[in-house]
Amino acid sequence: xxxxxxxxxxxxxxxxxxxxxxxxxxxxxxxxxxxxxxxxxxxxxxxxxxxxxxxxxxxxxxxxxxxxxxxxxxxxxxxxxxxxxxxxxxxxxxxxxxxxxxxxxxxxxxxxxxxxxxxxxx
Amino acid sequence: xxxxxxxxxxxxxxxxxxxxxxxxxxxxxxxxxxxxxxxxxxxxxxxxxxxxxxxxxxxxxxxxxxxxxxxxxxxxxxxxxxxxxxxxxxxxxxxxxxxxxxxxxxxxxxxxxxxxxxxxxxxxxxxxxxxxxxxxxxxxxxxxxxxxxxxxxxxxxxxxxxxxxxxxxxxxxxxxxxxxxxxxxxxxxxxxxxxxxxxxxxxxxxxxxxxxxxxxxxxxxxxxxxxxxxxxxxxxxxx
Numbered sequence: 001x002x003x004x005x006x007x008x009x010x011x012x013x014x015x016x017x018x019x020x021x022x023x024x025x026x027x028x029x030x031x032x033x034x035x036x037x038x039x040x041x042x043x044x045x046x047x048x049x050x051x052x053x054x055x056x057x058x059x060x061x062x063x064x065x066x067x068x069x070x071x072x073x074x075x076x077x078x079x080x081x082x083x084x085x086x087x088x089x090x091x092x093x094x095x096x097x098x099x100x101x102x103x104x105x106x107x108x109x110x111x112x113x114x115x116x117x118x119x120x121x122x
Numbered sequence: 123x124x125x126x127x128x129x130x131x132x133x134x135x136x137x138x139x140x141x142x143x144x145x146x147x148x149x150x151x152x153x154x155x156x157x158x159x160x161x162x163x164x165x166x167x168x169x170x171x172x173x174x175x176x177x178x179x180x181x182x183x184x185x186x187x188x189x190x191x192x193x194x195x196x197x198x199x200x201x202x203x204x205x206x207x208x209x210x211x212x213x214x215x216x217x218x219x220x221x222x223x224x225x226x227x228x229x230x231x232x233x234x235x236x237x238x239x240x241x242x243x244x245x246x247x248x249x250x251x252x253x254x255x256x257x258x259x260x261x262x263x264x265x266x267x268x269x270x271x272x273x274x275x276x277x278x279x280x281x282x283x284x285x286x287x288x289x290x291x292x293x294x295x296x297x298x299x300x301x302x303x304x305x306x307x308x309x310x311x312x313x314x315x316x317x318x319x320x321x322x323x324x325x326x327x328x329x330x331x332x333x334x335x336x337x338x339x340x341x342x343x344x345x346x347x348x349x350x351x352x353x354x355x356x357x358x359x360x361x
Contacts, residue, residue, distance in 0.1 A: 005311070006314065009318075009320065010315070010317070012318055012319075013314065013316075013317035013318025013319070014314065014356045014361045015318070016317065016318030016323050017317040017318055017321075017323055017352045017353050017355075017356035017361070018356045019323075021353035022357075085319075085324070088284075088285070088319075089281075089284040089285060090284075
């Protein structure tokens with residue numbers, strides 16, 4: 001419903017509102033992922049596990065792969081929004097600079113995160 | 123025996139310094155009483171602002187020992203015990219005109235920017251609008267409607283300090299009361315005006331505004347309501 005009545009500030013505001021919304025949604029996903037991640041971590045390592053035993057459980061486990069891929073994607077959505085805010089408020093960066101730096105970091109998270117998931121599953 | 127109270131008061135504009143004064147300490151003495159005593163007997167050129175003295179007008183807010191408060195409703199005994207120094211400064215986050223008086227133009231301009239004005243469609247020929255007192259919208263509007271614009275919340279907000287363009291708790295609280303006014307017809311414009319980081323989405327929910335509001339209003343809650351409403355409308359393409 002964008003129309004000519006939208007000022008530049010309005011357009012920027014709506015984009016920021018959308019980012020906030022996706023940060024919220026990804027936070028919900030992350031809350032679940034972190035709880036599952038910690039619970040499994042604590043449960044699985046009670047008796048002590050070697051790296052080979054861990055890989056034995058994770059390799060070709062597609063449920064594990066999907067779960068951690070979702071975890072990584074949720075991080076990549078959630079983190080840049082907050083980082084851009086920190087950049088703006090604490091480092092005094094301009095909005096565009098803060099956003100691009102945050103996006104670059106999100107890309108780094110996405111690539112390294114998915115690479116790690118691939119490494120333990122494939 | 124009357125004891126004495128040491129009070130440090132800000133003199134100057136945005137640059138300046140604290141001056142120290144000794145005033146008689148009395149029972150049931152308010153911080154505004156202290157400022158008035160200083161101005162009448164010790165420092166006639168001291169500038170400060172007050173009107174009603176009873177917590178109705180919202181013009182005497184200052185920073186008292188580091189926290190924004192209504193000086194007329196703050197007893198000295200509550201903020202400075204016997205022997206402790208009382209420090210009075212102008213409100214934070216606003217330009218200082220002189221001494222304890224701040225320029226509140228920007229603060230009220232932000233109320234206008236947040237579309238803090240009612241836009242109705244009814245004329246005098248229409249019947250009264252009927253709003254059920256128990257409806258959720260009416261309850262939400264009621265919760266924030268008693269704001270008197272003292273700027274205590276605005277001066278207490280770190281986000282206003284970090285982002286000078288942020289509309290601030292008072293303006294957003296006002297917008298939220300109108301978002302819940304079922305008679306108002308400028309809702310889309312208002313949601314646009316309060317969207318994003320200059321609007322409600324920069325709020326970190328620290329809650330200083332809610333903690334310090336002398337009227338026990340919760341702007342944090344109002345801003346959370348705006349965030350949800352605006353965020354949802356933005357994603358659905360309704361803005």
